Amino acid sequence: MSFEGNLCYCGSGKTYEECCNKYFSLLHISPRKIEESYLFEWFSKYSEPVKTTFIKKTKKYLYQISEYLDAIIGVYYEQGYPKSIVSDVYDEGFTGLKNSAINVLLGSTHCLAYGLFIPHGVLLRSFLEICFTIHIVTEDIKKMEQFEKGELSTKKVLHKIKKIMPEFITDFYYYLTANFAHCGPFHQALLMPRACYPENYTIMVGLNNLALSTLIYHITLELAYLNDISSPQFWIKEGPTYTETSSILDWQYLFYEDVVADFPPDEKKFYMKYSRKHVKPKMKKR
Ligand SMILES: [Zn+2]
Structure with a gap:
């Protein structure tokens, strides 16, 4: 195909000779029109329709999560490091943590909307680690210094988290680790990487994961x-001790019931195990 005198297909407005020619001639390729190119064809054929379908199907639930997240941000976003008596320098690090948490949560939702189920879970696992870090650095100013130097160790952080955070939070973290962190051919993952189309199972698990993560963010910031x-809503000031009296926990439970009823898995497969234990906040006595 000759591009002489024609505009380059990449959309730059330049002629092909002035634009992409130098790259494609190195690749020994005569390029086709952009919409015929594999990736772009895939985007328009599968990717956008998947997202559109996902949003259409799940609007009610996404809306609830979105409003809840907005309310959390409204209360906590403007506030600096909780122990700002020490120094303002920690405000930036703490705000950075809160920003990362929100971005990762949004990124996870984005992945889910595109049917990228495994990356969605991987991001949520990072999200929980950010929540854990928020807790650890609040509890102890020395940990804030360690965090800023990148010296926090996962093992020690988890050890501390287990002492104060409700058990369902660490359970959820282990669930994400077991199902999303290791999904290559060398691991016996419960969940195989899913195809792009947002099937019921993906939607059911994904939405519940998002709702629970948002709740955990709230519990952490509170x-x-x-x-x-x-x-x-969740803690008693003296102590502090976690209590299970918040109506938000009832919301999460109702959300779970509704999502499961709306999106029952189409076919039963061995990896389609999603226990209520993972989504029902409950703290056992330690
Ligand atoms: Zn070009």
Whole structure:
């Protein structure tokens, strides 16, 4: 195909000779029109329709999560490091953590909308680690220094988390680790990497994962700012001790029931195990 005098297909507005010619001649390729090119064809054939279908199917649930996240951000976003008596320098690091958490959560939702189920879970696992870090650095200013130097160790952080955070939070972390962190051919993962189309199972698990993660973010931030808020939802100020009286936990439970009813898995497969234990916040006595 000759491009002489024609505009380059990449859309730059230059002629092919002035634009992409130098790359394609190195590749020994005569390029086709952009819409005939494999990736672009794939985007228009599968990717966007998958996202559109996902949003159409799940609007009610995404809306709830979105509003809930907005409410959390509304209360906690403007506040700096909870122990700012020490120095303002920690505000930046703490705000960075909160920003990362929100971005990772949005990224995970984005992946799910495109049917990228495994990356969705991988991101949520990182999200939980950010929540754990928020807790650890709030509890102890020395940990804030360690965090800023990149010296926090997963093992020690988890050890501390287990002492104070409700058990369902670490259970959820282990669930994400077991199902999403290792999914290559060398691992016996429960969940095989899913195809792109948002099937019921993917939607059911994904939405519940997102709702639970948002709730965990709220629980984490409330604990971080416990001394600054008048009526905590999850914690009792003296202690602090986690209680299970919040109506938000009922919301999460109702959300789970509705999602499971709306998106029952089409066919039973061995990896389609999603226990209520993973999504029902409950703390066992330690
Ligand atoms: Zn070009």
